[in-house]
Amino acid sequence: MSCCAPTEIVSDLERVERAAPSPEEVRLASRALGDGIRQSDLSVPGIHCGACIQKIESALSKLDGVAAARVNLSTRRVSVRWYEEQVPALVETLDRIGYEAHLFDADADKKDxxxxxxxxxxxxSGFAAMNIMLLSVSVWSGAEGATRDLFHWISALIAIPALAFAGRIFFRSAWSALRRGRTNMDVPISLGIILAYGMSLYETIHHAEHAYFDASVTLLFFLLIGRTLDHVMRERAREAVKGLARLAARGAMVLRPDGSRDYLPVEEIEPGMRMLLAAGERVPVDAEVETGTSDLDCSLVSGESAPQPVAPGATLRAGTLNLTGPLAIRALAAAKDSFLAEMVRMMEAAEGGRNIYRRIADRAAALYSPVVHLTAFLTCLGWIAMTGDLHRSITVAIAVLIITCPCALALAVPIVQVVAARRLFENGIMVKDGSAMERLAQIDTIVFDKTGTLTVGTPKLVNAGALAPRTLALAAAMAAHSRHPLSKAIALAGASAPHLALADIRELPGYGVEARAGEDLYRLGRADWAVTDGSVDAQAGTVLSRNGELLARFEFEDRLRDGTTEAVRELGRRGLNLEVLSGDRPAAVASLSATVGIDRFRAGVLPGDKAARMADLAAEGRKALMVGDGLNDAPALIAAHVSMAPATAADVGRNAADFVFLRESLSAVPLALRISKDSGRLIRQNLALAVIYNAIAVPIAILGYVTPLVAAIAMSLSSVLVVANALRLRGARRSRAADPRGTAAKTGRIGPMEPAQ
Known part of the structure; x- marks a missing residue:
């Protein structure tokens, strides 16, 4: 047992993410303003309104040593000026009033x-398209003469700023490609928009019956929808690396050979340097313990949330969290060679492997653009040769450009992804990467992490009913002063018990908590420490003693996620290969695998091993889904063909995953697979519809039976058809398995947990 705990029950992984910076880190990240005043900038994403500003500024201004605090609502940043004699507890204060904060990092918090x-x-473009379409309806309804010309001129004025501002995204790309002697998908788009507007302006000047401003602006609006979705999906992957980088300590207290202490930035720490690591601080670089004992949150390395005891000689990995006692450690590697830096490099390398999807899209665009240009150009030449009418020939060519605009083709994939994402969200599943649904539908293998994925990952006291009420109340009162997961389980089980007055409460790192009540000394923790009369052996686990005599034993167990057995059974029926990779003990992994019905498993694996397994599966031609939650799973989540994590996962694990399921049930996995397969079928149908549309519409446009206005309508109808087909996914039967109001899945127990000593 170990250390002091807050009353809020949070996972150890979340605690790693939310560990407050030390005063030295705050000082290192601040800047001097002169006259003994320094300024620290904090990023606070939870700021939303004026009430937030008042609450934050008021709380920070009351801190000793704070000269002023100012909140910027637009950037969600807090600037605090403080006197350098005393470093205020800025992050802790904001956390206490309900605002998660971290030291501002210009690179990590850079606006997109x-x-x-x-x-x-x-x-x-959407606003302009709506207004121009309203004016066009009036023209279609029979407006003539001066009224029609007025509507056309108003439409022209509305379209100019819309095309100039919104269209520049495509114009820049097209011009960049043309300057280099090549084409891309934006070239025909830009030509169609500009020529449609130019022809419409010509028609308006000459009082013609039809103008096509609505066609150009509406075309731009639909294409921007697809471009925005594409950008959002591609940028999501970068969040994983940013989140992992925030786990790195900014510096460490270095102990000099002459006994002096100096706080150095982590980049200046060299192998062999001795450092002091206080409780609650992250390990700055890979190091070895020289003196001291403590409990360490090693979830970054092993995936296990239960803290591990460390003593002199133990090796510490960068990014892990020291939970209890102070340690003197010696650096084994520089920051650039540390375990955390290696994980960042693995994630970046794995991200690079996904660029194949972008390369395929670029090759498709390279083939599409020349065909569109050549078709429109030959159409124009053909009509000039046949009729000699330049105006008519250009009009037909513009119609061909518009009718062949890749609007339906561009919407075929993202619109289905949006609808599928909505259906997944309604069932408690979030999609972090739109292309993931396509990849999920292709999988033939699923690899599960154990703790926090197949299981809940939170220990539970199972023998509370067998304990005397006063004994449980006493243990809960002592456990409330510890952050150890087993302590939190005891405190939670005895939360309703009456409060007991205790004195001299203190904890011994690696052993447990002791307190006095009257003349009696109570100890809660390791059996070989708490019980001194020899009545129990050292492997008895967590116990409560009074004056060295055993009072009670505590039994804990983890449990399967709801629906785990049923989900595994359904996935097995689909013919998928299933396996478990875990950093836990072989016996625990074997027991769980047998319980859920998975034959293949590996225990004691490290993050690199999991990522390597994903690479091996890919080399075998297998397409694997990785389901994990730990910080140690992040490289494997990135390297897998597709990945999924529960909402209880660490921030890095959630950001690295393509899917995040919000509810406890593991039925989210087969549900996401079913929806992905349905969406894949609809995407193929949409692509077929786009091809059929072009096969029918293009010849008609070439023959001159289509005006630019009709071409715009046809293009819009093709888009509407694609969208309507995608909406069929919403009409599908909602999965009862993932609905919390549905039949509850049976909960499986995986046996007693081994307490961390």
Whole structure:
């Protein structure tokens, strides 16, 4: 047992993410303003309104040593000025009032300017398209003469800023390609938009019956939808690396040979340097313990949330969290060669392997653009040769460009992804990467992590009913002063018990908690420490003693996620290969695998081993789904063909995964697979519809039976047809298995947990 705990029950992985920076880290990240004042900038994503500003500024201003605090609502950043004599507890204070915060990192918190530009362009083009379409309806309804010309001129004025601002996204790309002597998908789009507007302006000046401003702006609006979705999906993968980088300590307290202490940035720490690591601090670089004992959150390495005891000689990995006692450690590697840096490199390398999807899209665009241009050009030449009418020939060529616009083709995939994502969300599953649904439908292998994935990952006291009420109340009162998972389980089980007055409460790292009540000394923790009369052996687990005599033993167990056995059975019926990879003990992994019915499993694996297994499966031609939750699973989640994590996973694990399921039931896995297969079928249907549309519409346009306005309508109808087909996915029967109101899946027990000593 170990250390002090808050009353809120949170996972150890989350605690790693939310570990507050030390005063030295805050000082290192601050900047001097002169006159003994320094400034620290904090990123606080939870700021939403004026009430948040008042609450945060008020709480920080009351801290000793704080000169001023200012909140910027637009950037969600807090600037705090403080006197350098005393470093205030900024992050801890914000966490206490309900705002998660971290030291501002300019690179990690940099705004996505491309996404902002796309959203602005999408809004402007959508607004313009709506208004021009309303004016066009009036023209179609029979407006003539001066009234019709007025509507056309108003449409032209509305379209100019919309095309100039929103269209520049395509114009820049097209011009960049043309300057290099090549084409891309944006070239025919830009030509169609510009020529349609130019021809419409010509028709308006000459008082013609038809103009096509609605065609150009509506075309732009639909294409921007697809471009925005594509950008969002591709940028999601970068969040995993940013989240993992935040686990790195900014510096460490170095102990000099002469006994002096100096806080150095982590980049300046060299192998062989001795450092002091306080409780609650992250290990800055790979190191070895020289003196001291403590409990360490090693979930980053092993995936196990139960803290592990460390003593002199133990090896520590960068990024892991020291939970209890202070340690003197010696650096084994520089920051760039540490375990955490290696994980970042593995994730970045795995991300690079996904670029194949982008290369396929680029090759398709390279083939599509020349065909469209050649078709329109030959159409124009053909009509000039046949009729000699340049105006008519250009009009037909523009109609061909518009009718062959890849709007339906561009929407065929993202619109199905959006609808499928909505259906998944309604069933408690979030999609982090749109292409993941296509990849999920292709899998033939599923690899599960154990703790926190197949199981809940939270220990539970199972013999509370067998304990005397006063004994449970006493244990809960002591456990409330510890952050150890087993302590939290005891505190939770005795939460309703009356409060007991205890004195001299203290914890001994690696052993447990002791307290006095009157003349009696109580100990809660390891049996060989708490019980001194020899009545129990050292392997008795967690016990409560009074004056060295045994009072009670505590039994814990983890449990399967709801629906785990049923989900595994359904996946097996689909013919998928199933296996378990875990950093836990072989006996525990074997027991769980037998319980759920998975024959293949490996225990004691490290993050590199999991990522290597994903690479081996890919080399065998297998397409694997990785389901994991731990920080140690992040490289494997990235390297897998597709990945999934529960919402209880660490932030890094959630960001690395393609899917995140919010409910406890593991039935989310087969449900996501079913929806992905359905969406894959609809995507293929949409692509077929786009091809059929072009096969029918293009010849008609070439023959001159289609005006630019009719071409725009046909293009819009093809888009509507694609969208309507995608919406069929919403009409499918909602899965009862993933619905919390449905039949509850049976909960499987996996036996007693071995307490960390």
């Amino acid at each position: 300017e491309t996404l902002a530009e796309l959203i602005r362009a999408l809004g402007i």
